Amino acid sequence: MFMSPGYMILILLVGLLMMGMPIAFVLGVTASVMIMLDPAVVPQIIGLIPFGGANNYLLVAALLFMIAGEVMNQGKIAEKLIAFASSLVGHVRGGLAHVNILTSLFFSEISGTATSDAAAIGSVMIPQMKKRGYPPAFAAAVTSTSATMAIIVPPSLNLILYAYVANASIAQLFAAGILPGFLVCFLLIMTAYLISVKRGYPTEGAFSWARVVDTGKDAALPLTLPILILVGILGGIFTATEAGAVAALWSIVMAALLYRTVTLKAFIDTLRIAGKRSAMLMFIVATSTLLGWYLTNQRIPQDIANAILGISENYWIVLLAINVFFLLAGTIVHGTPAILMLVPIFLPLADQLGIDRVHFGLIVTINLGIGQQTPPVASVVLITCAIAKISLAQIIPSMLWFIGAMLVALTLVNIFPAISLFLPSLML
Amino acid sequence: MAPLEKLILHLDNALKRALDALVITMAGVLLVLLNYAVFARFVLNSSVSWGEELPAQILAALTFIGAAYLTRTNEHLGFDSVARSLSPLMQRVIMGANLLLMAWLGGLLAWYGGKVALSFGTRLLISVDLPMALFRAAMPLGGALIVLICLVRLAGLVTGRITPDDLLPESDD
Amino acid sequence: NPTVLQINSSLPDGSFAHVFLTEYEQRVEAALPDQVDVQIFMGNTLGSEEDVLQGLGFGTHHASLSASAVVQINPRAAIFDLPYLFADRAAVQTFAASPAGDMLAEGFAGNGMRLAALWDNGFRVITNSVRPIVTPEDLVGLKIRTPTSRQRVEMFNTLGANATPLSFGEVYSALDQGVVDGQENPAQITESARLYEVQDYMSMSNHVYLPTFLLFGEPFLAGLDPEVSAELLTIAADMAGWTFDWGDATDETVVAELADKIAINAIDFPAFQAAALPLYDSPTFVDTAGADMVTATKAALGIE
Numbered sequence: 001m002f003m004s005p006g007y008m009i010l011i012l013l014v015g016l017l018m019m020g021m022p023i024a025f026v027l028g029v030t031a032s033v034m035i036m037l038d039p040a041v042v043p044q045i046i047g048l049i050p051f052g053g054a055n056n057y058l059l060v061a062a063l064l065f066m067i068a069g070e071v072m073n074q075g076k077i078a079e080k081l082i083a084f085a086s087s088l089v090g091h092v093r094g095g096l097a098h099v100n101i102l103t104s105l106f107f108s109e110i111s112g113t114a115t116s117d118a119a120a121i122g123s124v125m126i127p128q129m130k131k132r133g134y135p136p137a138f139a140a141a142v143t144s145t146s147a148t149m150a151i152i153v154p155p156s157l158n159l160i161l162y163a164y165v166a167n168a169s170i171a172q173l174f175a176a177g178i179l180p181g182f183l184v185c186f187l188l189i190m191t192a193y194l195i196s197v198k199r200g201y202p203t204e205g206a207f208s209w210a211r212v213v214d215t216g217k218d219a220a221l222p223l224t225l226p227i228l229i230l231v232g233i234l235g236g237i238f239t240a241t242e243a244g245a246v247a248a249l250w251s252i253v254m255a256a257l258l259y260r261t262v263t264l265k266a267f268i269d270t271l272r273i274a275g276k277r278s279a280m281l282m283f284i285v286a287t288s289t290l291l292g293w294y295l296t297n298q299r300i301p302q303d304i305a306n307a308i309l310g311i312s313e314n315y316w317i318v319l320l321a322i323n324v325f326f327l328l329a330g331t332i333v334h335g336t337p338a339i340l341m342l343v344p345i346f347l348p349l350a351d352q353l354g355i356d357r358v359h360f361g362l363i364v365t366i367n368l369g370i371g372q373q374t375p376p377v378a379s380v381v382l383i384t385c386a387i388a389k390i391s392l393a394q395i396i397p398s399m400l401w402f403i404g405a406m407l408v409a410l411t412l413v414n415i416f417p418a419i420s421l422f423l424p425s426l427m428l
Numbered sequence: 429m430a431p432l433e434k435l436i437l438h439l440d441n442a443l444k445r446a447l448d449a450l451v452i453t454m455a456g457v458l459l460v461l462l463n464y465a466v467f468a469r470f471v472l473n474s475s476v477s478w479g480e481e482l483p484a485q486i487l488a489a490l491t492f493i494g495a496a497y498l499t500r501t502n503e504h505l506g507f508d509s510v511a512r513s514l515s516p517l518m519q520r521v522i523m524g525a526n527l528l529l530m531a532w533l534g535g536l537l538a539w540y541g542g543k544v545a546l547s548f549g550t551r552l553l554i555s556v557d558l559p560m561a562l563f564r565a566a567m568p569l570g571g572a573l574i575v576l577i578c579l580v581r582l583a584g585l586v587t588g589r590i591t592p593d594d595l596l597p598e599s600d601d
Numbered sequence: 602n603p604t605v606l607q608i609n610s611s612l613p614d615g616s617f618a619h620v621f622l623t624e625y626e627q628r629v630e631a632a633l634p635d636q637v638d639v640q641i642f643m644g645n646t647l648g649s650e651e652d653v654l655q656g657l658g659f660g661t662h663h664a665s666l667s668a669s670a671v672v673q674i675n676p677r678a679a680i681f682d683l684p685y686l687f688a689d690r691a692a693v694q695t696f697a698a699s700p701a702g703d704m705l706a707e708g709f710a711g712n713g714m715r716l717a718a719l720w721d722n723g724f725r726v727i728t729n730s731v732r733p734i735v736t737p738e739d740l741v742g743l744k745i746r747t748p749t750s751r752q753r754v755e756m757f758n759t760l761g762a763n764a765t766p767l768s769f770g771e772v773y774s775a776l777d778q779g780v781v782d783g784q785e786n787p788a789q790i791t792e793s794a795r796l797y798e799v800q801d802y803m804s805m806s807n808h809v810y811l812p813t814f815l816l817f818g819e820p821f822l823a824g825l826d827p828e829v830s831a832e833l834l835t836i837a838a839d840m841a842g843w844t845f846d847w848g849d850a851t852d853e854t855v856v857a858e859l860a861d862k863i864a865i866n867a868i869d870f871p872a873f874q875a876a877a878l879p880l881y882d883s884p885t886f887v888d889t890a891g892a893d894m895v896t897a898t899k900a901a902l903g904i905e
């Protein structure tokens with residue numbers, strides 16, 4: 001070949017991505033070009049490996065959690081969670097901002113993706129916040145950044161994918177996501193509070209226990225879903241896939257029998273949406289497995305690990321480099337392909353440094369979560385901008401403080417592994 | 429409208445409906461199978477032997493059938509900012525190149541995937557009496573449909589019936 | 602430029618298989634310096650075992666050190682699922698050198714692969730967190746994880762347990778969380794997968810002996826200088842005895858090390874052998890391996 005395979009892969013990936021080719025095809029075409037050009041590789045491999053990548057029991061969980069999340073969306077649970085959050089934190093200065101963030105935390109325990117979180121909560125909260133005099137950019141920034149909790153707090157699509165790639169336990173990763181998620185929530189609320197005090201944003205009436213109980217009753221039912229998932233998986237009753245199945249069934253029972261919001265037609269829509277989303281994810285899994293096969297075959301991940309260790313073997317310097325890399329990668333690549341492509345490359349490095357694989361999973365996830373919040377690839381931000389009817393340029397100044405808060409959370413999680421590893425350690 | 433065009437539109441719609449029905453069915457079957465497996469383990473106290481193998485195979489089949497469907501409905505995830513900023517003519521050229529490369533990948537999946545599916549012959553899954561080739565066939569089928577869909581869209585792009593805008597990927601996550 | 606020989610294994614770093622492949626790499630590179638570069642890929646990094654075995658025939662994969670999954674390709678290998686067939690490792694080597702061993706090797710022909718050698722893997726023992734297993738009655742009501750193998754599921758259901766097929770990657774957390782009560786594997790897995798952390802009893806049931814199968818793809822062998830391919834196969838076959846000795850010695854060390862971490866007990870062999878007798882007439886075993894294979898194996902091992 002006329003240039004080293006590593007560089008050629010990089011050029012193909014970036015070039016095809018910029019051409020607007022769907023990511024799954026970018027990965028598949030890149031892998032196929034390399035395979036067809038390499039005389040030492042038998043091209044029949046293209047017929048073998050993508051199926052093997054998709055043929056995975058663990059990833060059935062992703063489809064099932066998508067069904068559960070979609071049913072709950074159709075059941076209009078966002079309103080119920082907002083009312084409950086409002087009774088808890090509405091009386092604080094900048095009340096609606098805190099309601100927004102706390103609702104995101106509740107919702108993140110049901111939803112596995114940040115975009116569904118931002119869309120569901122933003123469509124209700126952003127108009128309300130605008131009506132109460134909050135600048136649209138501030139409302140959108142709060143919604144967008146707090147939606148990141150969806151991929152940190154279980155269930156999380158990113159953590160399921162990471163478990164698959166890193167051969168780590170989903171149960172341990174889910175347990176490890178809880179405290180970092182709460183930390184992000186706390187730091188975002190503190191940031192919103194300081195800004196609200198400075199700018200004199202309103203409160204939403206006095207605190208009342210009666211209201212907490214009243215709205216709590218409505219929110220209790222949807223909140224059984226995260227309890228089912230957490231107790232089921234962390235308490236050792238279900239595997240993650242089983243928990244997904246039970247969560248999907250329970251959400252359907254709640255929606256069909258208790259809210260009576262989900263008709264047969266709506267249920268079929270749910271299966272369609274979850275089936276398509278799952279296929280989108282899985283086709284990326286399939287083609288990235290083919291590219292991953294080629295990289296492994298060429299021993300590229302090990303070469304990269306050795307090259308980085310050749311520069312420095314200091315734990316903190318390499319860890320910092322990994323963080324910077326994933327943070328930058330997250331700004332230009334979506335979470336799914338980033339985990340599927342980059343984790344296998346950096347895992348040998350993390351292993352050699354002695355970083356716990358569960359801890360590393362949280363570091364990767366938080367980095368990618370922050371990366372989602374910045375252009376050019378900023379799907380979550382774009383959704384909230386669309387709801388708030390503002391441009392990307394308008395939202396950025398408001399985003400900076402919240403992104404700063406998340407960077408503080410990221411730093412703490414890096415320095416103190418116990419934040420992620422304490423809860424999993426209780427599971428043994 | 430020319431009769432050939434009418435036929436293509438008709439077939440295209442039929443294909444979309446068939447893919448839709450398949451994706452919904454497979455998602456529904458997975459939901460039912462997994463819940464039955466949980467029921468068997470906890471209530472009947474007798475685990476099903478196919479609990480892992482069969483759902484994984486169905487998921488893999490869903491992947492390739494669904495990939496063709498998403499190609500048809502233009503819902504694959506991608507990065508569209510740069511392409512959208514180009515002139516209409518450049519967009520047309522680049523979209524044409526994309527469709528050709530995508531059809532090429534579809535063709536490879538169909539050809540080599542077909543050979544692999546055939547190589548499994550009459551072999552059955554380990555845990556249940558279903559032929560492996562049944563599931564493996566989803567890859568060549570999905571690949572062939574991707575070729576077909578991309579070529580029809582390429583024809584649409586060349587004749588001006590489809591604009592590049594219709595072909596840019598979703599930038600949703 | 603040396604020829605690259607990539608060998609896949611589904612087993613993890615640090616397993617028996619890894620030790621053996623590393624030894625094989627050293628022997629090959631000593632015997633064929635600058636001619637062959639052996640690359641070892643542990644833990645399915647070049648594809649699932651199903652894909653790797655299929656790939657041997659296509660030439661996409663060069664070689665594989667596989668275990669139970671080969672039954673899918675070569676039903677003759679189901680002979681190793683018959684319980685209480687091999688008394689010790691010497692019996693396995695007697696079998697490999699007998700006409701029954703040839704029948705096993707011939708079963709791979711026509712699938713694009715060649716059996717180079719049977720290497721050690723080990724006798725399987727049962728661990729669980731409920732009670733020591735001494736007689737088959739002790740298994741009644743226990744959920745025992747097995748590989749996704751029809752034979753192993755039927756065996757444990759026949760012995761009275763509730764067989765629960767799960768992939769190996771799920772085993773630790775499934776045991777930890779009580780999704781299943783126990784599992785069956787070589788004793789060494791109890792140590793290497795740290796199963797003693799989540800299990801209380803290890804019962805030395807030795808219910809089956811399963812070797813690993815070193816398989817080469819025919820397309821890969823065909824692309825080699827005949828002398829080189831002959832040498833690769835000879836080194837593999839010559840190494841077999843070494844692997845069995847190593848396995849025997851390591852078993853003793855491992856069990857001694859585990860004695861502090863998990864309660865170890867012997868089983869009532871005659872009771873288990875009696876309970877397993879119906880399996881010798883079960884179509885799941887006999888029809889899969891072939892009645893002729895069962896007869897030839899019994900003859901080779903001197904069992905009437």
Ligand code: NA
Nearest residue numbers: 108150153155
């Ligand atoms: Na979540």
Ligand code: NA
Nearest residue numbers: 331371374377
């Ligand atoms: Na971004």
